[in-house]
Amino acid sequence: MDPIEEFRALFAQAQAVDRARLPDPTAMSLATVSADGAPSVRIVLLKSVDERGFVFYTNLLSRKGRELTAVPKAALCFYWAPLDVQIRVEGDVEPVSDAEADAYFASRARESQIGAWASAQSQTLASMEQLRANVADLDKRFEGQPVPRPPYWSGRRVRPRRIEFWHAGAFRLHERRVFECDGGAWSMRRLFP
Ligand SMILES: Cc1cc2nc3c(=O)[nH]c(=O)nc-3n(C[C@H](O)[C@H](O)[C@H](O)COP(=O)(O)O)c2cc1C
Secondary structure, X not given: OOHHHHHHHHHHHHHHOOOOOOOOOOEEEEEEEOOOOOEEEEEEEOOEEEOOEEEEEEEOOOHHHHHHHHOOEEEEEEXXXXXXXXXXXXXXXXXXXXXXXXXXXXXXXXXXXXXHHHOOOOOOOOOHHHHHHHHHHHHHXXXXXXXXXXXXXXXXXXXXXXXXXXXXXXXXXOEEEEEEEEOOEEEEEEEOO
């Protein structure tokens, strides 16, 4: 009765599939909602998962970042075609600790660290030259020193309230099991497909 354990077991299976068939099982759709109720969705990468929830990293001033500040709720969706599995996660969103974000940022390639500084994610960009010029400037600025984490770049954790596992079945007899968290305890029920 532990959907996080179940997620991890399926995630391990997905990671064992060869990359030609499943290029990146950490890719997940992240849906957010604006203050006036309009949804938006994009792909981000799952960077860690444990009993507390599902963590991704982003620019906090991006569209998704601002939406999550205004409405700290999100939905995630994984589709691992070779396993015929869809997993949906819904919950409240909270910041990861600064220490956790620093540790993850430090583990990234220097080019990605510079990229986080160079990109005002989701703002209007005049040309690709402008972006390349930003990168070149920042390369000089941080030459010979470690690149610190930008103050507007961090992780967010989706604390699951609801996790649904969908397994494809023959003749559309798909199996759907939804886990719901109430006061720390999970319950499970099945849904018609
Ligand atoms: C495979 C893939 C992985 C991505 N991973 C991330 C990610 O981990 N974090 C992120 O901020 N954007 C990631 N992106 C870019 C987002 O999809 C999106 O374009 C960007 O974050 C801006 O979204 P927003 O304007 O809704 O904030 C990824 C895109 C793709 C296609």
